[in-house]
Amino acid sequence: xxxxxxxxxxxxxxxxxxxxxxxxxxxxxxxxxxxxxxxxxxxxxxxxxxxxxxxxxxxxxxxxxxxxxxxxxxxxxxxxxxxxxxxxxxxxxxxxxxxxxxxxxxxxxxxxxxxxxxxxxxxxxxxxxxxxxxxxxxxxxxxxxxxxxxxxxxxxxxxxxxxxxxxxxxx
Numbered sequence: 001x002x003x004x005x006x007x008x009x010x011x012x013x014x015x016x017x018x019x020x021x022x023x024x025x026x027x028x029x030x031x032x033x034x035x036x037x038x039x040x041x042x043x044x045x046x047x048x049x050x051x052x053x054x055x056x057x058x059x060x061x062x063x064x065x066x067x068x069x070x071x072x073x074x075x076x077x078x079x080x081x082x083x084x085x086x087x088x089x090x091x092x093x094x095x096x097x098x099x100x101x102x103x104x105x106x107x108x109x110x111x112x113x114x115x116x117x118x119x120x121x122x123x124x125x126x127x128x129x130x131x132x133x134x135x136x137x138x139x140x141x142x143x144x145x146x147x148x149x150x151x152x153x154x155x156x157x158x159x160x161x162x163x164x165x166x167x168x169x170x171x
Contacts, residue, residue, distance in 0.1 A: 004083035005145035011080055012140035015073045015097075019133050022065055029058035066104065074098045077139075086143060093139055100132050 036051025037043045043051075074097045081094045104125060111122035 002145065004080050008077060008080040008084050008143060009140060009145040011073055011077045012136060015136050018065060018070050018073060019136065022062060025058050025062035025065065029055040029062060032058060071101050074101060090143060093135065097135055100128060104128050
Protein backbone atom coordinates (compact mmCIF):
# COMPACT_ATOMS: atom_id res chain seq x y z
CA UNK A 1 0.00 0.00 0.00
CA UNK A 2 2.80 2.47 0.78
CA UNK A 3 4.18 1.89 -2.71
CA UNK A 4 0.96 3.26 -4.21
CA UNK A 5 1.07 6.20 -1.82
CA UNK A 6 4.62 7.00 -2.86
CA UNK A 7 3.73 6.62 -6.53
CA UNK A 8 0.79 9.00 -5.98
CA UNK A 9 3.17 11.55 -4.43
CA UNK A 10 5.64 11.17 -7.29
CA UNK A 11 2.88 11.50 -9.90
CA UNK A 12 1.69 14.64 -8.12
CA UNK A 13 5.17 16.17 -8.32
CA UNK A 14 5.37 15.23 -12.01
CA UNK A 15 1.98 16.88 -12.55
CA UNK A 16 3.21 20.04 -10.83
CA UNK A 17 6.29 20.05 -13.07
CA UNK A 18 4.12 19.62 -16.18
CA UNK A 19 1.85 22.45 -15.05
CA UNK A 20 4.89 24.66 -14.49
CA UNK A 21 6.08 23.74 -17.97
CA UNK A 22 2.69 24.86 -19.32
CA UNK A 23 3.17 28.34 -17.87
CA UNK A 24 6.70 28.48 -19.28
CA UNK A 25 5.64 27.38 -22.76
CA UNK A 26 2.79 29.86 -23.09
CA UNK A 27 4.96 32.68 -21.77
CA UNK A 28 7.68 31.79 -24.29
CA UNK A 29 5.07 31.80 -27.07
CA UNK A 30 3.69 35.16 -25.99
CA UNK A 31 7.11 36.78 -25.67
CA UNK A 32 8.09 35.49 -29.10
CA UNK A 33 5.15 37.38 -30.58
CA UNK A 34 5.43 40.48 -28.40
CA UNK A 35 9.18 40.61 -28.93
CA UNK A 36 8.71 40.89 -32.68
CA UNK A 37 7.99 44.58 -32.23
CA UNK A 38 11.19 46.63 -32.61
CA UNK A 39 11.98 49.20 -29.94
CA UNK A 40 11.51 52.03 -32.42
CA UNK A 41 8.83 52.26 -35.06
CA UNK A 42 6.24 49.86 -36.34
CA UNK A 43 7.18 46.24 -36.98
CA UNK A 44 7.38 45.04 -40.52
CA UNK A 45 5.19 42.18 -41.65
CA UNK A 46 8.31 39.99 -41.85
CA UNK A 47 9.12 40.74 -38.18
CA UNK A 48 5.57 39.98 -37.08
CA UNK A 49 5.51 36.76 -39.10
CA UNK A 50 8.87 35.73 -37.62
CA UNK A 51 7.54 36.30 -34.10
CA UNK A 52 4.41 34.25 -34.75
CA UNK A 53 6.42 31.49 -36.41
CA UNK A 54 8.72 31.21 -33.39
CA UNK A 55 5.79 31.50 -30.97
CA UNK A 56 3.93 28.75 -32.80
CA UNK A 57 6.56 26.20 -31.76
CA UNK A 58 6.05 26.98 -28.08
CA UNK A 59 2.27 27.18 -28.45
CA UNK A 60 2.16 23.76 -30.11
CA UNK A 61 4.25 22.27 -27.29
CA UNK A 62 1.86 23.93 -24.82
CA UNK A 63 -1.07 22.27 -26.60
CA UNK A 64 0.60 18.85 -26.73
CA UNK A 65 1.58 18.97 -23.05
CA UNK A 66 -1.91 20.12 -22.02
CA UNK A 67 -3.74 17.69 -24.27
CA UNK A 68 -1.69 14.55 -23.67
CA UNK A 69 0.79 14.52 -20.82
CA UNK A 70 -1.17 16.40 -18.16
CA UNK A 71 -4.46 14.48 -18.60
CA UNK A 72 -2.56 11.18 -18.71
CA UNK A 73 -0.76 12.04 -15.46
CA UNK A 74 -4.07 12.97 -13.84
CA UNK A 75 -5.62 9.66 -14.91
CA UNK A 76 -2.62 7.83 -13.41
CA UNK A 77 -3.11 9.78 -10.18
CA UNK A 78 -6.79 8.81 -10.08
CA UNK A 79 -5.84 5.13 -10.38
CA UNK A 80 -3.10 5.48 -7.78
CA UNK A 81 -5.49 7.17 -5.35
CA UNK A 82 -7.55 3.97 -5.39
CA UNK A 83 -4.46 1.75 -5.16
CA UNK A 84 -3.19 3.78 -2.22
CA UNK A 85 -6.59 3.46 -0.54
CA UNK A 86 -6.82 7.17 0.04
CA UNK A 87 -9.96 8.54 1.63
CA UNK A 88 -12.97 9.11 -0.61
CA UNK A 89 -12.39 12.87 -0.37
CA UNK A 90 -8.89 12.51 -1.85
CA UNK A 91 -10.23 10.28 -4.62
CA UNK A 92 -12.95 12.80 -5.49
CA UNK A 93 -10.55 15.75 -5.40
CA UNK A 94 -8.11 13.86 -7.62
CA UNK A 95 -10.97 13.18 -10.04
CA UNK A 96 -11.84 16.89 -9.84
CA UNK A 97 -8.42 17.57 -11.38
CA UNK A 98 -9.62 15.77 -14.49
CA UNK A 99 -12.84 17.79 -14.44
CA UNK A 100 -10.78 20.98 -14.33
CA UNK A 101 -8.79 19.68 -17.32
CA UNK A 102 -12.01 19.18 -19.30
CA UNK A 103 -13.02 22.75 -18.47
CA UNK A 104 -9.50 23.86 -19.45
CA UNK A 105 -9.89 22.27 -22.89
CA UNK A 106 -13.20 24.06 -23.49
CA UNK A 107 -11.74 27.38 -22.36
CA UNK A 108 -8.77 26.84 -24.67
CA UNK A 109 -11.18 26.22 -27.56
CA UNK A 110 -12.75 29.64 -26.98
CA UNK A 111 -9.34 31.18 -27.64
CA UNK A 112 -9.80 30.37 -31.31
CA UNK A 113 -13.20 32.08 -31.44
CA UNK A 114 -12.60 35.55 -32.84
CA UNK A 115 -15.19 37.45 -30.81
CA UNK A 116 -15.08 39.58 -27.69
CA UNK A 117 -17.11 37.00 -25.78
CA UNK A 118 -14.83 34.20 -26.98
CA UNK A 119 -11.75 36.10 -25.84
CA UNK A 120 -13.38 36.88 -22.49
CA UNK A 121 -14.14 33.19 -21.92
CA UNK A 122 -10.67 32.17 -23.10
CA UNK A 123 -9.21 34.51 -20.50
CA UNK A 124 -10.61 32.19 -17.84
CA UNK A 125 -8.16 29.57 -19.15
CA UNK A 126 -5.40 31.15 -17.06
CA UNK A 127 -7.54 31.33 -13.92
CA UNK A 128 -8.58 27.71 -14.31
CA UNK A 129 -4.91 26.80 -14.71
CA UNK A 130 -4.21 28.41 -11.34
CA UNK A 131 -7.05 26.36 -9.83
CA UNK A 132 -5.40 23.21 -11.26
CA UNK A 133 -2.07 24.15 -9.69
CA UNK A 134 -3.69 25.01 -6.36
CA UNK A 135 -5.65 21.76 -6.14
CA UNK A 136 -2.60 19.73 -7.16
CA UNK A 137 -0.47 21.44 -4.49
CA UNK A 138 -3.19 20.75 -1.92
CA UNK A 139 -3.36 17.07 -2.84
CA UNK A 140 0.41 16.56 -2.97
CA UNK A 141 1.04 18.38 0.30
CA UNK A 142 -1.81 16.68 2.14
CA UNK A 143 -0.95 13.17 0.95
CA UNK A 144 2.84 13.31 0.87
CA UNK A 145 4.14 9.77 1.40
CA UNK A 146 7.78 10.63 2.05
CA UNK A 147 7.36 12.46 5.35
CA UNK A 148 9.65 11.34 8.12
CA UNK A 149 7.93 8.83 10.35
CA UNK A 150 7.06 10.30 13.70
CA UNK A 151 7.98 8.01 16.53
CA UNK A 152 5.99 7.99 19.71
CA UNK A 153 7.91 9.08 22.79
CA UNK A 154 9.04 6.23 25.00
CA UNK A 155 7.22 5.87 28.34
CA UNK A 156 10.44 6.70 30.19
CA UNK A 157 10.82 9.93 28.25
CA UNK A 158 7.18 10.86 28.82
CA UNK A 159 7.35 10.55 32.62
CA UNK A 160 9.22 13.28 34.48
CA UNK A 161 12.43 12.18 36.11
CA UNK A 162 12.39 12.29 39.91
CA UNK A 163 14.31 15.16 41.44
CA UNK A 164 15.55 15.63 44.95
CA UNK A 165 12.44 17.64 45.76
CA UNK A 166 10.07 14.88 44.72
CA UNK A 167 12.18 11.90 45.71
CA UNK A 168 10.93 9.98 48.68
CA UNK A 169 12.91 10.52 51.86
CA UNK A 170 14.24 7.70 53.95
CA UNK A 171 12.94 6.56 57.40
